[in-house]
Amino acid sequence: MVSLANGTPAAIELEIPARPEYVGLARLVVSSLASSRRTLADDRIDDLKLAVSEACTNAIEAHADVDASERVLLRWSEADDHLQVQVEDHGPGFDPRSLPTHPPVTDPERLNFERGLGIPLIRSLVDKVEFNPAEPGTSVRIVMFCGPSEVDVVSDGDGEVPPGFGTQD
Amino acid sequence: MVSLANGTPAAIELEIPARPEYVGLARLVVSSLASSRRTLADDRIDDLKLAVSEACTNAIEAHADVDASERVLLRWSEADDHLQVQVEDHGPGFDPRSLPTHPPVTDPERLNFERGLGIPLIRSLVDKVEFNPAEPGTSVRIVMFCGPSEVDVVSDGDGEVPPGFGTQD
């Protein structure tokens, strides 16, 4: 179990307006911080960067319907064996267990779904993710263990498609 | 007069531990934000980046004697005609009017001073700077007007040395 307190001294916080133009800054900060951690391989840094970007995008979109003057908080912290990034918004919240599933990628119907890839991507890219309700809003906690990736990428070709991406389940 | 409220919606905040390894992150964030502002020329972005870096260095050094688990806050905000960066620490504070002056650069004694260039540099590089006491600590407010630089750099050769850098005054 990861047991990193929020108030750990090495924490870094970035607070941005809930607007699309600031997601790039969140990525820049995360990849800069991750790069200074020598034990994290480059492709794992890219994974973390994409996952955090997806979480920030969702946080920003959650505010789009509510109040675009709201703010999104990114909190970075480190421990011996892992990195943790929390993304917090004050949006309406959601239930991550009741998200729609896509049709299989081989089904022509699949093309009707332009959205819904963010959370499955986060789940595939990082070692651990939690979507916790906040009061109000959502707090997404992403954890990346340091050292080599434990998740293998499904290679191109006729390999299996990972769950959440249109498998019939 | 600049009259930008602290709570302006476009504000971005970065909070870092008061430790030298995080000054680079502050620079990265400031130069990224400044670059997205098309009206600011590249050399003015470099000036702002160096000035903010000096202010962060001072904030971090102010904590070195006190408590290195303290934090430094960088707050970025924008208005139509200027950018503003505030650097806040909780250190012991100081009086910017009673800083020692260096001997003239042509005096061999000048070489005994390795320090004290930060604040004169900030003053030369940005359009406006204020050192305000905070409770506790210091809040440095740096303002950069957008558009071309109003301060000309003293060129190499036998031009005058600007005040604060060892002129006999």
Add this chain to the structure above:
Amino acid sequence: MDLGLDVTDHGDTTVLAVRGEVDVYTAPRLREKLVELVSQGKHNITVDLEAVDFLDSTGLGVLVGGLKRLRSHDGDLSLVCTQHRILKVFEITGLTKVFAIHASVDDAVGA
């Protein structure tokens, strides 16, 4: 953050070369450009992703939407991509089964 969008015609195929980061901020411009090309009657489009530094789910969604639009005109949308970190996003979402992905523009327009 700029998104570069360069259009060149290669016979029947229109190549849209994208440069920069495709995310929630820039993807709308990619979508508009694809819609514009389709409305100009360009129904075979190759999106060249070789100069893309970053692509997120919003970008994937725009490409899926473009493919759907082109298919409805009996056209196609293919991709050029050899960068590992970009390919990976298609791989883990299974979209390598949806898009024809080529190793070069020559491959794509000759195909």
Add this chain to the structure above:
Amino acid sequence: MDLGLDVTDHGDTTVLAVRGEVDVYTAPRLREKLVELVSQGKHNITVDLEAVDFLDSTGLGVLVGGLKRLRSHDGDLSLVCTQHRILKVFEITGLTKVFAIHASVDDAVGA
């Protein structure tokens, strides 16, 4: 953030090529290297700043300290710098009057 420090001998002159960002975090390593070179009897040092991306007042202070140390050994510390944004920091602090600044390592070691 790495600071690159490469030492090469050019006759009587030792060239210390610095790469990266010189700031409050990395300047101590530059200071240590200069102290080490002086203690090895290298009393004519040229610090090549051409691959430096950033230099702050801490870096200037280390160079001033190095010059002082070398002068006390009847030696000298000169610089190689043509980058506008780095030169500017020496110019506005008046330190162009303190250091000999050369346009190339060849100029510096030939001087």
